[in-house]
Amino acid sequence: MTGRLVDEVRSLLRAAVDAHRDDPDTAELLRRRLDRMDGPLRVALAGKAEAGKSTLLDALAGEEVTPTGTRVVTHRHGPTPGVAGSPAVDRPARDLPDVTLTDTPDVSATRIPAAEDEADAVLYLMRHLHSADLRLLASFHDRGVARATPVHTVAVLSRADEVGAGRIDALMSARRVARRHRADPRLRGLCQTVVPVAGLIARTARTLRHDEYTALAALAAAPRAEAESAMLSVDRFTRAGPDHAGLLARFGLFGVRLSLGLIRQGFADPVRLAAELRRRSGLDELRGTLSVLFGERRDLLKARSALLAVDAVLRDQAAPHTVPLLTEVERVLADAHEFAELRTIGVLRSGAVAFPAGAGEEAERLLGGAGAGVWTRLAVPADTARRDQRAAAWAALGRWQRWAENPLSSRDFVDVARVVVRSCEGLVDQLDD
Structure with missing residues (x-):
């Protein structure tokens, strides 16, 4: 059924290109939309400043290449990484072969991505659910990325390790909070679901280095009272060892605590530790959610955003x-x-x-x-x-x-x-x- 719809949309796009053959800029915009029908699903990461978009994008892609700020960064499937020019940077998304991930400008900023760069679906990142998040999610229906509807949007509680002041049970607390948000009638009408993810831990788990594991294993082997004392504060932990500042930047204090606990429980090599950190971070759950909710309807989502683009062009360039x-x-x-x-x-x-x-x-x-x-x-x-x-x-x-x-x-x-x-x-x- 969807195949027939996609064919209709392609025909409409070709007709629109032909109708604007005397307007090269508009024709090229529509031609790019037509080309995108054969490309990967475009998923935009949106959210307010400090929501963790760049960190989560790196975690999903499995490599640290994302600059922070308001630059648009895309992880695109491909055999080799390449720079497409400012402000976009392309990298292969390894095990996301059918998805282009885009780190958008902060949605609190005045600039919204241009129509031709809009995505087919949205990951909306939030640290907590505030009224501002509800307003921003609602605004996508009218002017935001792909005019999102509930089935085009997944909300992410993106800094789950900060829930409950970073206690060792923070991730369990975050899952309870996410369940409450899923049942919130205000949010149900704006997004498909809410998934908790500890973005920093997820990114580090995907890119864990052997020297980091060695440093963590040494800490785990030290007397527990000594290690716990060092982790009473960020300053104390940083002063306790020459490599601690690097561990803190990569894992956060919660991530260090979690890693030490896992190593003591028997996750005694880098591969096993990374896999367990990734699972506990919520990244695996998010990837499964994207596969089911976005991946299974990717052709429909692409067709819809293409039709909306054609509709906008035809209304803006109205002619008999x-x-x-x-x-x-x-x-x-x-x-x-x-x-x-x-x-x-x-x-x-x-x-x-x-x-x-x-x-x-x-x-x-x-x-x-x-x-x-x-x-x-x-x-x-x-x-x-x-x-x-x-x-x-x-x-x-x-x-x-x-x-x-x-x-x-x-x-x-x-x-x-x-x-x-x-x-x-x-x-x-x-x-x-």
């Missing part, structure tokens, strides 16, 4: 001969079932429609809110036999058809139910193919 194109763009945005699913997920997350117990969660899942895969939508294991997946799809279809046809259902509920029925029909068709 482009009116049919604008009408066609509006038709595709309104009629394509894939976009209807995205809009309906937003309605569900807004809490504006009342549902029978459990029906709201099932509707969101069947619409692809937890991932676009068939088994994810049907809530069955990936290795479930095809006939059993088909039976589950038919059962869901029958259930939602009854709800859609119930004369006692509200009009808003029926509108949602009809979209869910169409999604179930698509699952049945796919499994019967």
Whole structure:
């Protein structure tokens, strides 16, 4: 189904390029949009100053190349790193082969990335949830990166090790905070989920050096009282050894404490320590989230941002001969079932429609809110036999058809139910193919 939509979008982009052949700048902008349909998914890291965007980008890419500040930095899949010129720097994203990650300017700044540089999806980083974060997330719907909707945005509690004043249980506390945020109705309408990540620990785990492990192992072998005394403050730890300042810069005080505890528990080589630090940092969970929520619908996300770009150009460069194109763009945005699913997920997350117990969660899942895969939508294991997946799809279809046809259902509920029925029909068709 998405393949047909992508073909429509490509045709619209080609027609728009042709319609602006007398305007080279606009034609080139649209041509770049067309080329991007064949490229990787573009994910922007957004957030206020000091949210940790550059640190997390390095952690995701597995190398420390990101300058800080308001420069736009992209980690792009490719065989060799290369510099594309200021202000963009390209690096291969190693194990993120289908994703281009962009470190955007601080969203609190006056400059927003230009339309042609907008992303297809957004990682919004925040240290804590403040009213300013809610305002900034809401602003993306109108003017920000890819006009984000809930399914285009994942929020990251990006400095999770600072929760609870950096105590040894800080990461567990951060996970509890993230769970509360996920259930917050104000946030549910603005992002898909909230994932806690200790960005500094994640980055260091991906780039851990042997000399750092050796220094940590020596600290772990020292009398525990001596090590604990040194870590009572940053100043005391820095004065306690010549290499401590470097460890502090790379791990933070919490990361040093965590590493010493892990080494004492038996993580007695650099590879095992790095893997456990990465797991505990929340990076693995975030990568899995990106794979499911963004990776599985990458073609749809790219098609949507391309259509929005064409729509903006056609409205800005209004002319009689482009009116049919604008009408066609509006038709595709309104009629394509894939976009209807995205809009309906937003309605569900807004809490504006009342549902029978459990029906709201099932509707969101069947619409692809937890991932676009068939088994994810049907809530069955990936290795479930095809006939059993088909039976589950038919059962869901029958259930939602009854709800859609119930004369006692509200009009808003029926509108949602009809979209869910169409999604179930698509699952049945796919499994019967």
